[in-house]
Amino acid sequence: MSVTILQALDFIYKNTKTKALKILPLEQALDFILAEDIYATHNLPPYNNSAMDGYAVKILDAGKCVKVEHTIFAGDDSSEVLTSGYAIKIMTGARIPEGCECIVPKEDTKECQDGVILPQNLSKGKHIRLCGEDIKKENLLLQKGQRLQAHQITLLASQGISHIKVHKKPRLALFASGNELKMHFEQVESHQLYNTNTPTLLARAKELGCEVEFIGTAEDTLDDLKEHIKSALNSDLIVTSGGASVGDADFTKEAFSFFGMETFFDKVEIKPGKPTAFGKIGNTFILNLPGNPLAATLNFELFGGSIILALSGAREKYLKGIDAKMQSEYRLKKGRISLVPGTFNGSSFEPCKKFAPGMVSPLANSNSYIMIDAGIEVLKKDEKVKVIPLRFSFTTDKQESLL
Ligand SMILES: Nc1nc2c(c(=O)[nH]1)N[C@H]1C(S)=C(S)[C@@H](COP(=O)(O)OP(=O)(O)OC[C@H]3O[C@@H](n4cnc5c(N)ncnc54)[C@H](O)[C@@H]3O)O[C@H]1N2
Numbered sequence: 001m002s003v004t005i006l007q008a009l010d011f012i013y014k015n016t017k018t019k020a021l022k023i024l025p026l027e028q029a030l031d032f033i034l035a036e037d038i039y040a041t042h043n044l045p046p047y048n049n050s051a052m053d054g055y056a057v058k059i060l061d062a063g064k065c066v067k068v069e070h071t072i073f074a075g076d077d078s079s080e081v082l083t084s085g086y087a088i089k090i091m092t093g094a095r096i097p098e099g100c101e102c103i104v105p106k107e108d109t110k111e112c113q114d115g116v117i118l119p120q121n122l123s124k125g126k127h128i129r130l131c132g133e134d135i136k137k138e139n140l141l142l143q144k145g146q147r148l149q150a151h152q153i154t155l156l157a158s159q160g161i162s163h164i165k166v167h168k169k170p171r172l173a174l175f176a177s178g179n180e181l182k183m184h185f186e187q188v189e190s191h192q193l194y195n196t197n198t199p200t201l202l203a204r205a206k207e208l209g210c211e212v213e214f215i216g217t218a219e220d221t222l223d224d225l226k227e228h229i230k231s232a233l234n235s236d237l238i239v240t241s242g243g244a245s246v247g248d249a250d251f252t253k254e255a256f257s258f259f260g261m262e263t264f265f266d267k268v269e270i271k272p273g274k275p276t277a278f279g280k281i282g283n284t285f286i287l288n289l290p291g292n293p294l295a296a297t298l299n300f301e302l303f304g305g306s307i308i309l310a311l312s313g314a315r316e317k318y319l320k321g322i323d324a325k326m327q328s329e330y331r332l333k334k335g336r337i338s339l340v341p342g343t344f345n346g347s348s349f350e351p352c353k354k355f356a357p358g359m360v361s362p363l364a365n366s367n368s369y370i371m372i373d374a375g376i377e378v379l380k381k382d383e384k385v386k387v388i389p390l391r392f393s394f395t396t397d398k399q400e401s402l403l
């Protein structure tokens with residue numbers, strides 16, 4: 001069945017269910033999807049504390065020479081009480097003593113007999129970090145479905161949370177098919193070429209947060225394809241490339257049908273990537289990508305990426321484009337919706353100078369792609385487009401002002 005891109009994505013989201021849960025220690029939780037809401041159990045800061053190395057003082061003592069007899073360091077469990085006519089020396093992070101109304105930084109004071117002279121203007125609360133001003137106890141900190149990156153791990157660590165419930169990572173099995181293909185660690189003859197799709201998809205699936213298993217390269221025979229499928233059936237998603245078209249050696253569909261694959265679609269109105277198929281055998285999803293390398297990798301981004309997001313348990317599970325404009329005019333043949341790889345520089349998008357479905361080189365120097373509607377033959381300079389990132393990190397080869 002041939003479908004539009006939107007219908008294909010609908011099939012993916014309607015049929016794909018989030019993975020089961022497991023408990024992980026915080027140190028191993030990077031890039032997992034949180035499977036529970038997290039509420040703060042502690043205020044942060046846990047107590048009013050000094051933002052400066054200086055003196056804890058009273059407002060009425062402004063401009064006076066006050067005596068200094070005690071010092072409080074960060075981590076001290078001090079019970080000093082501040083009284084008028086005195087200042088207590090205090091370090092950054094130390095708990096504010098009772099009676100203190102503000103902190104005066106060390107450099108704003110002068111020495112005097114037995115103490116320091118305070119500035120004329122003091123304001124209440126100055127340089128005091130209040131208990132709970134960063135995180136309030138019982139507030140919702142992180143939501144179920146959030147991806148745990150470094151700055152979410154900060155929040156969990158701040159609460160002394162050692163173990164959390166996360167979704168298991170999608171388990172993906174990969175194999176390619178084609179008698180002409182050899183792996184990079186094998187010898188190629190003059191009629192053969194290296195399998196680039198599998199190493200690419202393996203790396204990309206890992207980048208997208210999957211556990212990945214490489215099943216091998218299947219020959220273009222029904223028996224060998226069946227053998228490879230059988231070895232991959234315990235995964236959540238099998239991704240194959242090649243044998244998707246109508247050639248005399250294209251047996252992939254037949255091999256999957258042997259295992260009773262329910263096919264949701266086997267063609268998409270897209271360029272490149274028309275012979276992309278998606279289906280299911282038991283609880284294992286199947287994404288059969290075309291063999292042409294650029295077609296396979298771009299369609300893996302769009303459909304593979306969406307399946308992985310749907311399986312992951314992520315709340316933000318839909319691909320999103322970034323508003324940008326075309327760097328220069330771009331002409332194309334109208335027909336099917338096209339995926340065009342290129343470079344987004346933070347404001348504008350420039351398509352790759354040279355690309356075709358069978359090429360392997362275009363994506364190595366691209367960082368994104370755009371999707372162009374079927375009827376469009378020209379995109380003018382500055383015309384608005386949506387850029388779908390392939391990798392970010394915003395960096396540049398020449399230092400620019402960051403303001
Ligand atoms: N008569 C028709 N022929 C083709 C059609 C069509 O509609 N009618 N569609 C074309 C389109 S579009 C595509 S895409 C390809 C898809 O073909 P397959 O999925 O069957 O892929 P293969 O024939 O196995 O390979 C195509 C091409 O890609 C190279 N390849 C395959 N796998 C890899 C790999 N793992 N690493 C590197 N390169 C790979 C392979 O050598 C071929 O050159 O069909 C068109 N034909």
Ligand code: MOO
Pocket residue numbers: 270271272273274275290292295357358
């Ligand atoms: O998928 Mo094909 O040409 O559309 O590469």
